[in-house]
Amino acid sequence: MVKLSKRLQTIADYVPAGSRLADIGSDHALLPVYLAEQGRVSFAVAGEINDGPLEAARRQVKESGLGAVVHPRQGDGLAVIDPDEVDVVTVAGMGGTLIAAILEQGQSKLGSVKRLVLQPNVAEDQVRRWLAAHDWLLDDETVLEEDGKFYFILCAVRRDDAHEENVKLYRPRRIGGGPLLETEELLRFGPIAAERGEEAFFRKWESELEKLDHIMEGMVRAGTDAALSRLEELAAERNRIKEVLECLPKAKP
Structure with a gap:
């Protein structure tokens, strides 16, 4: 079997x-x-x-x-x-x-x-x-x-x-009184998963934040104008993900 x-x-x-x-x-x-x-x-x-x-x-x-x-x-x-x-x-x-x-x-x-x-x-x-x-x-x-x-x-x-x-x-909406999630963000986070707020969902996105941190550290070390410009974009993306995660309701264990 x-x-x-x-x-x-x-x-x-x-x-x-x-x-x-x-x-x-x-x-x-x-x-x-x-x-x-x-x-x-x-x-x-x-x-x-x-x-x-x-x-x-x-x-x-x-x-x-x-x-x-x-x-x-x-x-x-x-x-x-x-x-x-x-x-x-x-x-x-x-x-x-x-x-x-x-x-x-x-x-x-x-x-x-x-x-x-x-x-x-x-x-x-x-x-x-x-x-x-x-x-x-x-x-x-x-x-x-x-x-x-x-x-x-x-x-x-x-x-x-x-x-x-x-x-x-995928209509823009607030989940659990959090920030307004636009259609693009619902497509990215998952409209059903975001509503449920299960532990694995949060751990998945926390791992994405860690990946962004590593990429940003590399760009800081590079120090080129292109890297620093991209760094600003990634920092804004990271802050937005963190903001959404902090406001979404978490399912009870």
């Missing part, structure tokens, strides 16, 4: 029972094999573009004895599936810009898809931006920490009122 990491388990929990799944960038096909073992998917594609991960996926499927359910396929992004073949797509472990590009290039394959479960390693705002622009409603988002790294997992659904609901979701 396959055992998933905390990150993959969280993604798996977003996949409804009885789904027909495409897992893009599936690597060892751990997610689709696990879901098939649990009887949670009736059909799954484990998509991979590179030979090595594809072979690893094939071995995993063969060892599990689930070749009738899980189908490793080689191809770029959503090219591994046919139109109307699946109703859930998962994409994990890539940059947000790449995930958005995969969805953009594969729009013709999304006609029957009702749910997207996406885990960008960075640039989560680019994924939220794509979802909102294409009338996918951000239904839920989770922040988790694993092995010292933080991950956003985004679940989006197709709804007839997605456009109207997205307008509400």
